[in-house]
Amino acid sequence: MKIVKKIVKNILKVIHIFPIDDKKIFLMSFNGTAVGFDSKAIYEYAKDKKMDYKFFWGTSKNFQRKLSLGDVKFVELKSLRGLYEMMTARTIIYNINAPSYIPFRKKQILINTWHGLGIKNAGKNIENFSKEQFNLTTCFLSHAEKYTEIVIKDSFEYEGEILCSGVPRNDVFFNNEKTKKLCEKVKKAYNIRNEEKVLLYAPTFRNDFEFKNVKLDLERIKNELEKKSNEKWIILFRAHPMIAEAIKYPNAINVSSYQDTQELLCVADVLITDYSSTSWDFSLMKKPVFVFAPDIEEYKKNRGLNEFYNLLPYSISKNNDELIKQISKFDENLYQKKLEHYFNKVGNYERGNSCKMVFDYIEKKIINEKK
DSSP states (O other), X not given: OHHHHXXXXXXXXXXXXXXXXXXXXXXOSGGGTOSOHHHHHHHHHHHHXXXXXXXXXXXXXXXXXXXXXXXXXXXXXXXXXXXXXXXXXXXXXXXXXXXXXXXXXXXXXXXXXOSSOXXXXXGGGSTTOOHHHHTTOSEEEOSBHHXXXXXXXXXXXXXXXXXXXXXXXXXXXXXXXXXXXXXXXXXXXXXXXXXXXXEEEOOOOOXXXXXXXXXXXXXXXXXXXXXXXXXXXXXXXXXXXXXXXTOOOTTSEEOTTOSOHHHHHHHOSEEEESSOTHHHHHHTTXXXXXXXXXXXXXXXXXXXXXXXXXXXXXXXESSHHHHHHHHHTOOHHHXXXXXXXXXXHHTBOOOSOXXXXXXXXXXXXXXXXXX
16 A cells, blocks of 8 residues: 555656645645535635635545535545645645645645544544654644643644644634624524524434434423523534434434534534534533533443543533433533633633634745745
């Protein structure tokens, strides 16, 4: 495999005859299988600020795109056009790893936003880890001081530059006007009335067999929320796309096919999750998070959780009865104090200016290279 990769890299070096375009940014999300997350936020920021960058988005061969993005040009990652655009872009932005078969040039800027806070084991703690691949990255974005320490430096064994910026996808949570617009957008898409409160249940990926063993009683949860708040509630359910069709919750709206998770977080009043890093993103809005983890011991054994999980400020329930009890006795003031302590303890970098910091970094790198 290594020999084949080396041969491919040598062949692709032919593209090095073409110059790098300082104004070209090549975006990817989940190795070409998604459109959204940090790359989308970066593009939208540049358009809002009327920056004169050209954007290309790399997708996998069979990816079914459901979202258009202004003047972004979509190209297949492994096509000749896709390879050309990637290898002549000054900046490449992605959220897993840069393709290891590409012979990137030293002048190219490779930015890894990653795709979550890193509660679950990753990097050297799981199979098929490659320190070399992580270190193709020029700059890693960090959510928090503890994240840099536990995930980027330890789990990923990354030795390059780190930007203490938070991540672009979370900037929206610091912009009340934009959050309100996205909230209205989601409500319109799913016919949610303004007077209805929204519970979002968004568990992390498991296969459908494992998931059936962690069934949440959403009807009881809804009843408890309505009893506590004296308001009408609806439930949105978001599963990983690979198992979304296999899991049924008749009393919930299945939003698993919705392309942008951050927009769903904007509309939610309460989040129930487990080992998903959406808990971090959502809590930046200071809204209640409840962790439902009946399979926690099994999950620790099979996948593993890092020490970040032990720092979480949310209540953790192992069954439906415990979760109902946690909702019933929820204290808003106490929760806000716990959140503040948590953010201080982990050294939170999120300030709503991540996109600006990314473009400042790119422009500074280009200027310094030309000196």
